[in-house]
Amino acid sequence: MLVKINGQEYEVDQGTTILQIAREKGIYIPTLCYLERVSPIGSCGLCVVEVEGQDELVQACNTYVEDGMVINTDTPSVKAARKAALEKILEKHPLDCPVCDKAGECKLQDLVYELGYEERISHKVVGIPLLKEPPVSYSTPGIKYYPSRCVLCQRCVTICSEYVGREVLVVNEEGDKPRIEPLYADRCISCGECLAVCPVGALTENVSPLKVRPWQKKVSRTVCPYCGVGCVLELNVGDNRVVKVTVDESIPPNYGTLCVKGRFGFEFINSEKRLKRPLIRKNDEFQEVSWDEALDFVAEKLTAIKESAGPDAIAGLASAKCTNEDNYVFQKFMRAVIGTNNVDHCARL
């Protein structure tokens, strides 16, 4: 099948959408609600393109290509339609950027800057004043929900029903402004998938007390320490603390998905209660000792037990929070030095 985009001909397969082709060929079409992982939502109206022979502009995300289609992605009418769609969103958006956690990595901000690169998007004053509203209750304590910042893209609703399959969220059309509501909160498994896909600051993470702007933080890719799946995640570190967990959608095995532990269970890293120095029980009380003293103590006791009762009297239990290398060395130590196969691991948390 042949289609023509912006004057250039492309050979394409049947059953692909205009947006998919454009992304593949490196043609830029702005989107706000589109998610690769679920079926097209088509709520934002930003991906509109012009198809010759059709009276109205079509949405690139949910229009399948046909043979001989002639598509234009950058005409004045397309630009005007995109600006109009964005203006509609901006009209109801509060002036929250200075206090919003998302500012700096907000999809709406990016779009306003991109589409308003040459001239203003709106020819009137848009937006509603800073509300300073407290967040309303949500289906999980891990997320703060600010309905006033919501742009009604319905990414969260779609991902929850189509991808996670819990159907917690619904669009409540009553009242003057429709809003997303966690109507079936009891079904929520706190996976935070809605948080990950929210393009604006309507859903923000509520675990870390410290927040940083995107240019102040460092992102390190690592493997989730909790279970055997080994999800790849990105630790967002600011001021030497993990402040947030994000995921790269292109990387296996989880392709952007996480469970409640992977997404929200990072505060232990900075916990005050973590063991940082070895302790030895002396007179029924734990006391901090030096590493030398602790290692001497353990070596002495292990040698004594091994000599009196044999190596199989000793068992080793490793931690899933250690790295593979640590655990490898540990089992090697148990087998080669102690001489026992009594090694186990807690990777069933």
Place this chain on the structure above:
Amino acid sequence: MTLPLKKERDEMILNMGPQHPATHGVLRLLLELEGEVVKKVVPIIGYLHRGIEKLGEERTYIQNLVLTDRLDYTAAMSNNLSYALAVERLCGIEVPERARVIRVIMAELARIAAHLLWIGTYALDIGAITPFFYCFREREKIMDMFEMVSGQRLTPSYICIGGVRKDITPTFLEALRNFTDTFESYILDYEGLLSKNPIWLARTRDVAVLSKEDAINWGTTGPVLRASGVQFDFRRATPYCGYENYEFEIPYGTRGDCYDRYRVRMEELRQSNRILKQALNNLPDGPVLADVPYIVMPDKSQVLTDIEALIKHFKIASGAFQIPKGEVYSSIENPKGELGFYIVSDGSSRPYRMRIKSSCFVNLSALPFMVEGQMVADVVAAVGSIDIVLGEVDR
């Protein structure tokens, strides 16, 4: 630090500065003296080095503007202008006409303020205390005007990429009109105190002479070059901000000594005042900031009511903009001479390289040439006459 000079019999090696009041900041001069005669001078610089060029690579183009205030801090407005012109040329931004005229006003006011500061302190250096008070009286008026438009006296950051930060007010215009009307008579006051003063003449006539050829060969610019008889001014040679539309003379000297440098600067005060009057009479209406939404920040009053303006302000302030790839060199006539910015852009929001061409540095390098063989007291007269600001020498 090992001395770069070798001491022989009957010679004295003397450190002048870096805490000497006549070195205008933190310049250190290593003098090799034979009695009262200066045999060799080695300027040692770097005591005010803040790494502004390197800092420039770490900050966005908009943040860099405040660094330029700290170059020649006696004429911060001019520094802002030179930097803004360079970035605007890189991006191809057209500045509105009203902003161009306001920029001329600010640059000329900065020139007058810088020259007044120079006359006052130079006279102090070589023994006349009175002019200082007169000069600072007028300089204070200019500082007040700067405060009116920008809220700052010394480091205004008022001229910004795309125009000027805010429109000037009627109060400012009235103050400026009063200033230009009366300033001519004040120049006569300064000249009355100095021009025919025998002590002044004895200290400056034929002292620290720099011939026309040497001035060109050393690469000097500004009043130092013009006092040596070269009629060269960037406002005339490569006009910017519409300087080609103003009538003014380029004063120049004949002997290239300290007295000629003084005469040139006095005459420049008059010419600047002339330019100011013309600018005042031809001030057009209109916007003062270019309409380039991707780099010019929206007005602050809009930012507090309009989400689109707020978002753009946020994105620009956090460095979302991208400057086109390329390189540019742009220079202007600062009160001290040529101030040039060479900026290399790699297409990001931060300069890949920001080189600052400083006239003070170049003019200072001609100092040893001027004073070797003269009396030690003339070193003070020579250092003062080339008018250096260490903030720009060391950068």
